[in-house]
Amino acid sequence: MDHKKLFNYAILTGEIMLRSGAETSRVEDTINRILATTKFTTVESFVTPTGIFATLDDDTIDMISFVKRVHRREIHLNRVAMANDLSRRFCAGVIELEDAYNQLEAIKDVPSYPNWIMVLAKGIGAGSFAVVFGGDVIDMCVTMIIGFALAMIQVFLRKLDTLKFFEDIIGGSLIATIAIVSFYYLKIGSNFDLIVIGSIMPLVPGVAITNAIRDIIQGDFISGMSRAADAFIIAASVAVGVGSILKLFYLYLGGAPI
């Protein structure tokens, strides 16, 4: 068997899964399982949210080690499912290495949903969560419109390849601006807080902080701490965006918080 090829296959699987938002323990497990098909004595992998390290060693071969830095991440659970399924079939011996590698290359390019569906989904999602937390129909409509605007500006900013931090600040201030205009000037909507909270649902890191704590409890400290840091930075950037616009507005009103 071609060990180098197998190793590349394992690393590429790990990279695709990690980049698409899989848990680090799942990525480690998958890489180990793929490498273990060689029956070599040393099979080791170490995965953090920003990189993959893996080693394969035996008396019969030269040691292979690999470091892979993973940069931009975009959550794509479909890719995780497909890569996972492929590796499972490979480990069960259903398909050959060459075949698996080619299929993996195809999984790498599985498209996301088109932008207009994303915009629609974010708007509807934000609107629904305003209702979940106790808003009424008018709140839902306002939140939905804010969600559409937010998603569009995100699509635009992503084309410019800006920092995530910057993107969230802009998103937060956009939410606050539209919410203030519609609530205080156009007099639409009944709960200002619910409109803001519903609109920030696509941005805030609730799942991230939960996964961080889960990683820490499981003993993946590095990945847990970096996810927690990620969550706090995202929350901070959204809060700075929303907070600064609200503060400006209250200053403009004469410092009277409403």
Added chain:
Amino acid sequence: MIIEVLAAFVGTLAFSVFYNVSKRELLFCGTVGGISWTVYLFVNAFIHDSIFSCFFAAIVISVISHILSRVRKNPVTIYQIGGIFPLVPGAGMYKTLYYIVNEDYTLSTYYLYESLQIAGGIAVAMILIASLNNLLIKR
């Protein structure tokens, strides 16, 4: 309450699209989200404690996700993320940092601990069910 559960279903489905879940699994994700919010509301009506309610809802949806993942041959995460979406303390994290920006440290500390407790509860529930799953069913 029915409207809220329906909204949780639609909202979870919409955010699953945002996480690029494949078309075939979207309805399942939405359903798990709806169930999760139903359980939360139900438990919360009896004991009025949001942390325990989240913990309990997370246990229920973890069990459902594990069953679904076995039946549908997909990673558990797909259904679990959908299920915990209505529960996770996204707004709490935002409020924590929002009150820090506004220099109200009492409220920010309150929301920080609340968020960590809720997130911790959900995380413990997820780990508990995953461990039970490993114990009961040998892979």
